[in-house]
Amino acid sequence: MADRKSASDETVVIKKYANRRLYNTASSAYVTLDDLARMVREGVDFVVYDARTNEDLTRQILTQIIFEEESRGEALLPVQFLRQLIGFYGGQMQGVLPGYLEMSLDNFSRQQEQIRSQFTKAFGATPGAGLLDEMARRNMALFSEAMKMWPGFAAGAPRPEEPPKAAAGGDDALAEMRRQMDEMRARLDKLSKP
Incomplete structure (x- = not known):
């Protein structure tokens, strides 16, 4: 191309x-x-x-x-995040936030690549049978700790929880991952409402 x-x-x-x-x-x-x-x-x-x-x-x-x-329907950015982001314009943290967001996204991308790599190495491993649960737990803990640095975020930051164990079967693991994603969407919707 x-x-x-x-x-x-x-x-x-x-x-x-x-x-x-x-x-x-x-x-x-x-x-x-x-x-x-x-x-x-x-x-x-x-x-x-x-x-x-x-x-x-x-x-x-x-x-x-x-x-x-x-605007195409599948929104990636939660409304509450957008409101908080807009709130940082013109404030004292405006100079710090871009670097923080870039670092966070780089870290997230590296973790996603590690997951792909581990799935490839463990050929036949069922996605969600432990690796994703551990990564989700780690991401939530990092997110919560990072949000404590920002006064506006600390109150609404979700607490890391122990995700339920996924079943060993491929269909069960996929259903469990969908359930967890639905829960996360519900939490994000709840955070975005005034």
Whole structure:
């Protein structure tokens, strides 16, 4: 695919024109926000510049991609999180929060990769039969400890709990994982309501 980084790992430049069209200079083709979202998922590094002023628009375009993804139905960001995030704008923690969020997401990504790696090594292991429970317990503990650092988050942070043991059968483990996800959604919904 022409959108991918070149052998020299150069950043792809996207130009945004006055007619709101986005032009990928690496592939010499117009692209959409969906194309840019796909590039992000594929690990392609890109920057977006205004074609006329050469202003860096990367942050605005990435935010627009998030908005588009959120408006399609399956929301990733809970309402309470968005409210708290907006509350940090203009405050004392505005300078610290971006680094904290980036570090948290990097840690989360590394843990997900460890899970995939452990499943691969333990060929035949049933997903959710212990590894996911342990990772969920560890993530909740880390999350709770991290949220204690932020006064606005501490009151609403969920407490780490001992998740129920998943059954050994594949269907039972999948049902247990779905049940746990439903519980997490219910908790997030509860936190997002005033």
